[in-house]
Amino acid sequence: MTLTSFGPANRIKRSAETHPLTWRLRDDGEAVWLDEYQAKNGYAAARKAFADMAQDDIVQTVKDAGLKGRGGAGFPTGVKWGLMPKDESINIRYLLCNADEMEPNTWKDRMLMEQLPHLLIEGMLISARALKTYRGYIFLRGEYTTAAKHLNRAVEEAKAAGLLGKNILGSGFDFELFVHTGAGRYICGEETALINSLEGRRANPRSKPPFPAAVGVWGKPTCVNNVETLCNVPAIIADGVDWYKSLAREGSEDMGTKLMGFSGKVKNPGLWELPFGITGRELFEDYAGGMRDGFTLKAWQPGGAGTGFLLPEHLDAQMYAGGIAKVGTRMGTGLAMAVDDSVNMVSLLRNMEEFFSRESCGFCTPCRDGLPWSVKLLRAIENGEGQAGDIETLLGLVGFLGPGKTFCAHAPGAVEPLGSAIKYFRPEFEAGIAPTSAAVPPLARPIVVGA
CATH class of the missing domain: 3.10.20.600 (Ubiquitin-like (UB roll))
Structure with a gap:
């Protein structure tokens, strides 16, 4: 798997005008360190934000640009930033980068952190300035060992250059940044579960409200953004809203x-x-x-x-x-x-639901019991031992675990591919129903958790 931004046969030329995230990448795939990053106009946006822009103007610029979260939910970033309290007496605030990239088939944040670590740091620095946060954490998936190594080196380079720490760029603004590696749980992609894990707690999602902007890390206002989201911020500040929209x-x-x-x-x-x-x-x-x-x-x-x-x-x-x-x-x-066309959809879905079932935090009943139930039924159908009514039971689970039915979005995401697979490839599921099986009313088939 190539971690590049090249087009077909490498014919697409990357430039700052068209590829704000990736134009600085090296052709050899090596990391871009501080000297090279600054030679490629790195930290120019941060200098502009600190010298020429009020903090609220940074927030408004990001809002006007229409930047949305790149982690999957797509919530407007500027709106999220605007939820942080305006009260100047609250002097402890946190900026949290969600780098727990555990979505199967997804590796975009890994490329940015391994090859352009200073782009993320610059994005966090500008964001911290806008949000008045004095400390930031990059919550990193523990398996990303190369990313951790490169981020830690980049943080040290930025500190030595006066771009992190005390009195950044002579502005009087202080910002410390730490790389925190997690134990590796899919549920940590949910921002409040991530906050719990950072605090040393079990990675369970929290009840909302209150939202992290009011009560986040250690009870203080906290903003959580994805890696790719934060990496968009420097280009928006440097080149403006109209260019970004274009x-x-x-x-x-x-x-x-x-x-x-x-x-x-x-x-x-x-x-x-x-x-x-x-x-x-x-x-x-x-x-x-x-x-x-x-x-x-x-x-x-x-x-x-x-x-x-x-x-x-x-x-x-x-x-x-x-x-x-x-x-x-x-x-x-x-x-x-x-x-x-060589893939059996039942086997593929059984594999997927095993992953999602294993990664459930187990807090709410629909997710804790419903996902293992789906695995049990899919395994039976895969082995040709399904019973009449099993497909209807699976569709019932898709409904019971849908949006708004569980404590967080883990279960709705887990069953969305299941529902669509049955919709488009139902004959493959029907082929796994034993021809002599007796009809079982939907949702009446018992489940033994862990079986």
Whole structure:
């Protein structure tokens, strides 16, 4: 798997005008350290933000640019920043970078942290200035050992250059930044579970309200943003709102560019910085090169394992949140997966639901018991031992674990691909029902948790 932003056959030339996230990348894949980063206009946006912009103006600029969260939820970043308290007497605030990238088929944040660690640091520095936060944490997936090494080195370089620590750029503003590696749990991608883990607690989501902007890390106001989200901030500050909006394709309601990719049995699996609003077909054919010889595209997911399956006929959908919603699922992380015609959908879903079941925090009943139930039923169907009514039971679980039915969004994301797989490939599920099985009323089949 290549961690690049190159286009097909490396023909796409990256520039600061069109590729704000990736134009500084080295062709050899090595990290860009401080001297090279500054030679490529690094920290110029931070200097502008500190010298020429009021803190509230930074927040408004990000809001006007239409930057949305790049971790999957897509919440407007400027709006989120605006939720932080205005009370100047609250002198302890935190900025938290969510780098717990555990969504299957997603590796975009890894590329940014390993190859452009100073871009993330600059984004956090500007954000800290805007939010009046004196301390920041990068909560990093523990398995990302190279990213941890590179981020820690970059933090030390920034400290030595006076870009972190006390009296940054002579402004009187102090900001400390720490890299914190987690134990590796999918649920830590939920911001309040991440906060609990950072505090040394069990990684369970918290009840909201209160939201982290009011009561976050150690009870203090906290803003949590994704890696890619924060990496967009320097370019917005440096080049302005109109330029940033102009990067997206016509028709897109999301602004700027997005790291998008394709995995699976495609000819050129990889990662590219592309404008919001390109079509799935362009991403699949022009960048990923289509399917390898001997394979046919059967289905695809647009943005990680927690998004619904789509068919080849849906490739003409535009890659932005509203465009993907029109064909019935979510943009998610924007890194797509191709499913080829050799894959049995029941086996694929059983594998996925095993992952989501294992990663549940176990706090709420629908998720704790419903996901193992789905695994049990899928395993039976996979082995040809399914009973009449099992498919209806699975669809019932999709409804019971849907949005608004559980404590957090883990279970809705887990069952979205299951519901779409049954919708489009029901005969494959029906093939696993034993022909002599007696009909069982939906949701009446017992479950033994852990069986």
